[in-house]
Amino acid sequence: MLSRRLLFAAAVVSGVGAVTPASAQNEQFIPMLSYRTGAYAVNGVPFANGMHDYYMMINERDGGINGVKLLVEECETGYATDKGVECYERLKGKGPTGAAFVNPLSTGITFALTEKTAADKIPIITMGYGRADSKNGAVFAYNFPLLGTYWSAADIAIQHVAKELGGADKLKGKKISLVYHDSPYGKEPIPTLEVLAKKHGFEFTPIPVTHPGVEQKSQWLAIRQNRPDYVLLWGWGVMNGTAVKEAAAVAYPRDKMIGVWWSGAEPDVTPAGDQAAGYKALMLQHGAGKYAVHGDVEKHVYAKGKGLSEPAKVGEVLYNRGLVNAMLGVEAIRKAQEKFGKKPLKGEEVRWGLENLDLSAARLKELGFEGMMKPVKISCADHEGARDGRVMQWDGKAWKVISDWYTANQEVTEPIVKDVSAKYAADKKIEPRDCSKAS
Amino acid sequence: MVLFGQFLEILIGGLLSGVLYSLVALGFVLIFKASGVFNFAQGAMVLLAGLALVRSLDLLVANGFPFWTAIILGLVFAGIIMAVTAWLVERFVLGPLVNQDGLTLFMSTIGATFVLEGASQMIFGSDVYPLRLFPTDAWFLFESSFPGGILVNKLDVWGGLIAGILVAGLAIFFQRTKTGRALRAVADDHAAAQSVGIPISWIWFVVWLVAGLVALVAATVWGTKLGVQFSITFLALKALPVLIIGGFTSIPGAIVGGLIVGAGEKLAEGFLGPHIGGGIEYWFAYVLALAVLLVRPQGLFGERIIERI
Known part of the structure; x- marks a missing residue:
C-alpha cells in the first residue's frame, strides 16, 4: 500500500501522472484537478484514481488517441475553490496546445471558472455536477454538465418517491426534506424541488448543513420532530456518513432516505x-461493479504495476465514475480529431468535439462500457446529453440496483434552465448562439 | 408540551455534544497550561492517534486476535505512536525554540500540523475507517410525558463519562504531582524554570505525551461517531470557541466552555436557524465566544494576566 502511495507521489511530483515518454509536440495536455487530501479525500481519491487509470490505459493500450499521447498533470485542490482556480491558471497553458478541457470536480470551482474558461476557450466538463443552467449550450458554450445536472437529479428522486408511494398523485400532502451541504453544490437542487413541490403539492423543507458536516445533531433532531415522509440527501464527504449515522440515532428509517449520486458511494x-x-441513492447511470473496460484497465495498467487504486477498490462507485468521466473527455478529443486532424488540439477544437459527441450503444460496447451507461448525444442546445438515472440500495454489504431507468422530465427542468440561463446571459451581456446554425 | 420536549431534547443533545468538543479542547489546554504554547496541531494529533488505533486494530483482528485483546494492543500501539510524536516535536520543533516568544512557538505548531496530517495519511491511509468501540444507538426517556420521548444518544453519554474521568485525573496530575507542578512552573517562565533545575526538555516531552494520550481518547469517541478520517482534524475549529469561553488555562473551563458552546449552538440552530435560513451553528459558537471576550478577555475560568509596566 505504501509503495502505491509512493508511486502516486512520484507521479504527481514529476507532473506526469499518466503518460509515457513521447514527443512533446505530439502530446495532448489534460489538467487533472483532484483532491487526495482534506475533508473530501475519501471521495476524491477513488474518483481521481479512476480518471488516472483510464488515461493511463489509453496510453498503454492504444498509444494515445490516434497516436497522440495523453500528457496528464494532477493538481491538488483540496476541494477548495481558491486552490482550484489556482490550479486552473497554472495548468491551462501547458502542453503544445494548452489544456484540452478541465474537470473541476467541484461545483464551487465550476462557478468560479465558468467565465474564465469561456474567455480562455477551454471547455469545462462537469459530469453530474456543476451549474445546472449550463445545460443550455447556446448561452454556456464552454460548459458541459454531462450525463445529468442536479435539477435532473432532483426530478429523478421525486419520480422515484412517487413510484414508491404508488403514483405522483400520492405526493400531495407528503413532507419531503432536503438535507444539503451548505454550498453552491448543495443549493443547486432547491429551485427544482420548489417547482416540484408546487406542482405535486408536497411540503418541501430545505435543511442546510455547514461544511464539512461533522456535526448534524440539530438537523436530525429537527427531522425527528418534523417526521418527513422522505429525506433527500445532498452531501459530500464526511457529511454523508454522518447523516446516515445521525438518521439511525434518531431512528429515521434509512429506506426513506435517498441520496444524490454524490451521496451514494462505498x-x-x-x-x-x-x-x-x-439507505438508497441515485445512480449517475452507472453503479458499482466491473465491466469490459475494467478488464482492459487491469490488463494494461494494473498488470504493469501502474494503477493507483488498491485493486479491491477497482469497480467501486466513484472509481467507475472516474472511468466514465475520463472516457467522455477522451472520446471528445477523438471526435474533434475527425474534424481538425490527428494532432494535439486546442481547447476550442475539443469543445467542438464535445458538442458533437454521439456515443451510441454500439460504440459504448466497443469502449467496454456496455451495461454501465446508456447512449449519450450532446448538441448545442443540450450540453447535458443524457438525463437518465436509477436508484440503488445499500444492503449492508453492497449496492443493489432496485429500480428501472428514470429519465428526468424536461417539462419541469427546461423552463428553469431557460429562465436562469437567460438571466445569466443578460447579466454577462452574452449573445446566445443560434443552435440551428451550429455545426 | 411538544415545544418544551423539543427544547429539552436539543438542550440535552447540545450539552452532550459540547462535552465531546471539550475532549478535544482539553488537549489544547494541557499544552497551553504547561508550556504557554497554543498547539495548532491538536486536531492533527487526534487524527494521527485515531488512524494508528484503527489501522492496528483492523490488522490485529484480521490476524485472528480476539477483539478485546486487539483493542488493548491497538491502544498501546497508538500510545507508543503518540509518545514518539511527542519526542519528535520536542526534539525537532520546540526544543530548538526554547525562550522564543509565543508567536514563534505557535507558528512552529502550524508547521507541525501539516507534517502530522500528511505523514499520518501517508503511513496509515486516507480512507474512512470505521471504529466501533461504544454503542451508538439512543435512549428515549420520559416517553409518558413527551410524545416520542427525549432522545439521548448513548455515545454522547459515554463521551461525557470519559471527559469527567479525564478532568479528574488531569486535575490530580497538575495539583498533586511533582511533574504537574513543574509543568506549571515552565508555563510561567521557561528561563526561571530552567534556573531552578527543571529539565525543560523532559517537561515538554511529558506534556506533549499527555496531550497525545488525550487526543487518543478523543479519537476513540469521535472515531466511533464519524469513522476515523481526515475530517476529524476540523474538530480543532470546534474546540477554539470552547477555549475562548472557558479560558486557555483551565481544565474545568474546557468542560464548561464545551457545555455552553454545545447547548448554545444547538439551540440556536434548532430555534433561530429556521427563521434566518439555517446552517448557523458553526459561526454561532464564535458569536458566543466573542460575547465572552468582550466581558472577560481571559475567558470564564482563565487566569487574569497582570503585567507590570
Missing part, C-alpha cells in the same frame, strides 16, 4: 456499518 455507508442498510 465511503458514504461503510462507516455506519449495519446502520446504513436500507
Whole structure:
C-alpha cells in the first residue's frame, strides 16, 4: 500500500501522472484537478484514481488517441475553490496546445471558472455536477454538465418517491426534506424541488448543513420532530456518513432516505456499518461493479504495476465514475480529431468535439462500457446529453440496483434552465448562439 | 408540551455534544497550561492517534486476535505512536525554540500540523475507517410525558463519562504531582524554570505525551461517531470557541466552555436557524465566544494576566 502511495507521489511530483515518454509536440495536455487530501479525500481519491487509470490505459493500450499521447498533470485542490482556480491558471497553458478541457470536480470551482474558461476557450466538463443552467449550450458554450445536472437529479428522486408511494398523485400532502451541504453544490437542487413541490403539492423543507458536516445533531433532531415522509440527501464527504449515522440515532428509517449520486458511494455507508442498510441513492447511470473496460484497465495498467487504486477498490462507485468521466473527455478529443486532424488540439477544437459527441450503444460496447451507461448525444442546445438515472440500495454489504431507468422530465427542468440561463446571459451581456446554425 | 420536549431534547443533545468538543479542547489546554504554547496541531494529533488505533486494530483482528485483546494492543500501539510524536516535536520543533516568544512557538505548531496530517495519511491511509468501540444507538426517556420521548444518544453519554474521568485525573496530575507542578512552573517562565533545575526538555516531552494520550481518547469517541478520517482534524475549529469561553488555562473551563458552546449552538440552530435560513451553528459558537471576550478577555475560568509596566 505504501509503495502505491509512493508511486502516486512520484507521479504527481514529476507532473506526469499518466503518460509515457513521447514527443512533446505530439502530446495532448489534460489538467487533472483532484483532491487526495482534506475533508473530501475519501471521495476524491477513488474518483481521481479512476480518471488516472483510464488515461493511463489509453496510453498503454492504444498509444494515445490516434497516436497522440495523453500528457496528464494532477493538481491538488483540496476541494477548495481558491486552490482550484489556482490550479486552473497554472495548468491551462501547458502542453503544445494548452489544456484540452478541465474537470473541476467541484461545483464551487465550476462557478468560479465558468467565465474564465469561456474567455480562455477551454471547455469545462462537469459530469453530474456543476451549474445546472449550463445545460443550455447556446448561452454556456464552454460548459458541459454531462450525463445529468442536479435539477435532473432532483426530478429523478421525486419520480422515484412517487413510484414508491404508488403514483405522483400520492405526493400531495407528503413532507419531503432536503438535507444539503451548505454550498453552491448543495443549493443547486432547491429551485427544482420548489417547482416540484408546487406542482405535486408536497411540503418541501430545505435543511442546510455547514461544511464539512461533522456535526448534524440539530438537523436530525429537527427531522425527528418534523417526521418527513422522505429525506433527500445532498452531501459530500464526511457529511454523508454522518447523516446516515445521525438518521439511525434518531431512528429515521434509512429506506426513506435517498441520496444524490454524490451521496451514494462505498465511503458514504461503510462507516455506519449495519446502520446504513436500507439507505438508497441515485445512480449517475452507472453503479458499482466491473465491466469490459475494467478488464482492459487491469490488463494494461494494473498488470504493469501502474494503477493507483488498491485493486479491491477497482469497480467501486466513484472509481467507475472516474472511468466514465475520463472516457467522455477522451472520446471528445477523438471526435474533434475527425474534424481538425490527428494532432494535439486546442481547447476550442475539443469543445467542438464535445458538442458533437454521439456515443451510441454500439460504440459504448466497443469502449467496454456496455451495461454501465446508456447512449449519450450532446448538441448545442443540450450540453447535458443524457438525463437518465436509477436508484440503488445499500444492503449492508453492497449496492443493489432496485429500480428501472428514470429519465428526468424536461417539462419541469427546461423552463428553469431557460429562465436562469437567460438571466445569466443578460447579466454577462452574452449573445446566445443560434443552435440551428451550429455545426 | 411538544415545544418544551423539543427544547429539552436539543438542550440535552447540545450539552452532550459540547462535552465531546471539550475532549478535544482539553488537549489544547494541557499544552497551553504547561508550556504557554497554543498547539495548532491538536486536531492533527487526534487524527494521527485515531488512524494508528484503527489501522492496528483492523490488522490485529484480521490476524485472528480476539477483539478485546486487539483493542488493548491497538491502544498501546497508538500510545507508543503518540509518545514518539511527542519526542519528535520536542526534539525537532520546540526544543530548538526554547525562550522564543509565543508567536514563534505557535507558528512552529502550524508547521507541525501539516507534517502530522500528511505523514499520518501517508503511513496509515486516507480512507474512512470505521471504529466501533461504544454503542451508538439512543435512549428515549420520559416517553409518558413527551410524545416520542427525549432522545439521548448513548455515545454522547459515554463521551461525557470519559471527559469527567479525564478532568479528574488531569486535575490530580497538575495539583498533586511533582511533574504537574513543574509543568506549571515552565508555563510561567521557561528561563526561571530552567534556573531552578527543571529539565525543560523532559517537561515538554511529558506534556506533549499527555496531550497525545488525550487526543487518543478523543479519537476513540469521535472515531466511533464519524469513522476515523481526515475530517476529524476540523474538530480543532470546534474546540477554539470552547477555549475562548472557558479560558486557555483551565481544565474545568474546557468542560464548561464545551457545555455552553454545545447547548448554545444547538439551540440556536434548532430555534433561530429556521427563521434566518439555517446552517448557523458553526459561526454561532464564535458569536458566543466573542460575547465572552468582550466581558472577560481571559475567558470564564482563565487566569487574569497582570503585567507590570
